[in-house]
Amino acid sequence: MANGTATPTDLDTRLEAHRTELTGYCYRMLGSSFEAEDAVQDTMVRAWRSYDKFEGRSSLRSWLYRIATNVCLDMLTAGNKRARPMDLTESTPLAQAALSPRPDNTWLEPMPDARVLPTTGDPAEAAIAKESVRLAFMAALQQLPAKQRAVLILREVLAWKASEVAELLDTSVASVNSALQRARATLAERQEPGAEAAVSDPLDEDQQKLLDRYVAAFEGYDMTALTALLHEDAVMTMPPFDLWLTGTRDITGFMTTLGAPCAGSRLVPVQVNGLPGFAQYKPDPEKGGFTPWAVQVLEISDGRITGFHCFLDTQRWFPLFDLPLHLEAETDQVEQGA
Numbered sequence: 001m002a003n004g005t006a007t008p009t010d011l012d013t014r015l016e017a018h019r020t021e022l023t024g025y026c027y028r029m030l031g032s033s034f035e036a037e038d039a040v041q042d043t044m045v046r047a048w049r050s051y052d053k054f055e056g057r058s059s060l061r062s063w064l065y066r067i068a069t070n071v072c073l074d075m076l077t078a079g080n081k082r083a084r085p086m087d088l089t090e091s092t093p094l095a096q097a098a099l100s101p102r103p104d105n106t107w108l109e110p111m112p113d114a115r116v117l118p119t120t121g122d123p124a125e126a127a128i129a130k131e132s133v134r135l136a137f138m139a140a141l142q143q144l145p146a147k148q149r150a151v152l153i154l155r156e157v158l159a160w161k162a163s164e165v166a167e168l169l170d171t172s173v174a175s176v177n178s179a180l181q182r183a184r185a186t187l188a189e190r191q192e193p194g195a196e197a198a199v200s201d202p203l204d205e206d207q208q209k210l211l212d213r214y215v216a217a218f219e220g221y222d223m224t225a226l227t228a229l230l231h232e233d234a235v236m237t238m239p240p241f242d243l244w245l246t247g248t249r250d251i252t253g254f255m256t257t258l259g260a261p262c263a264g265s266r267l268v269p270v271q272v273n274g275l276p277g278f279a280q281y282k283p284d285p286e287k288g289g290f291t292p293w294a295v296q297v298l299e300i301s302d303g304r305i306t307g308f309h310c311f312l313d314t315q316r317w318f319p320l321f322d323l324p325l326h327l328e329a330e331t332d333q334v335e336q337g338a
Contacts, residue, residue: 015044018060018064022068023037026072027116028138028157029150031142032082032109033109033110033111039068043068069168073150077146082107083106083139084107084108089242089243093250094245094257099258100241100242108139110295110297110317111133113130113273113274129157134274134299135297144183151176151180152179162177199299206303207276211298219264230248233247236308236310240312251308261283262280265290265293275300277295279296279318280294288329289326290328291327292323292325294314
């Protein structure tokens with residue numbers, strides 16, 4: 001099809017074919033689920049409006065990445081770096097635990113795998129894509145200057161050539177290589193909690209058994225069973241609160257005190273940030289049944305749960321994951337929406 005002859009339907013189809021991978025790119029750049037989707041929508045609108053000026057000197061995909069990069073760099077000029085609680089404060093002993101929320105734009109946000117991980121027949125490519133949206137890697141990316149972030153993602157995650165990145169950023173290959181070297185050095189200096197999370201794709205038998213035991217322990221609110229599944233240095237976070245806890249004693253202590261209303265919850269599996277996760281519904285004393293409480297993201301290493309991250313803004317997260325906002329009392333499990 002010659003450039004400039006695409007019908008609106010043809011162009012829509014061609015642009016939409018790139019939406020998932022562009023959303024993954026913008027999510028890695030911005031650290032925000034909703035800002036990423038806004039950035040991609042802006043990219044699509046800009047591409048639509050300027051398509052008649054696209055002369056085909058690069059592929060449509062490269063052109064869309066150029067637009068998306070500019071959109072993200074514009075959005076990052078404010079300098080906001082999305083973070084996890086452990087990036088901002090020290091771990092709090094349970095005796096001093098207080099639930100202090102911070103604004104939404106403080107936090108690194110969760111993202112359903114299906115919205116950012118394109119289908120691929122290459123297992124190695126799929127594994128890299130999953131690893132590059134895990135919370136620890138995403139948090140590390142947020143520490144990089146915006147252009148270094150773009151270079152690292154394009155070169156290391158998406159496997160672009162240095163010459164392709166240089167063309168996209170209107171810079172030299174030497175500049176791209178220098179930025180990549182600095183970005184790698186910065187990441188090497190940071191030992192991110194959760195960076196060692198090792199999750200097979202698909203889950204191996206032992207990991208699946210661990211998750212089955214976790215569901216039984218959490219739904220039964222059995223702290224002895226849960227303690228056996230947690231690494232002794234496991235970390236628990238609960239954005240939008242900046243509190244985070246370390247160790248089985250403080251985590252289970254929190255769950256039986258401030259977190260006691262979560263007893264009797266139901267867990268629904270979700271695929272989130274390249275890791276196993278669950279949508280948690282806790283009992284609803286007013287309406288009966290169960291009401292949304294958190295999207296949980298679990299980090300696993302050496303047969304134990306090392307990270308237990310609960311994202312509590314359910315009015316935003318559950319629709320993003322196509323999850324219902326109520327479970328009936330007799331419903332123990334639901335299928336995640338398409």
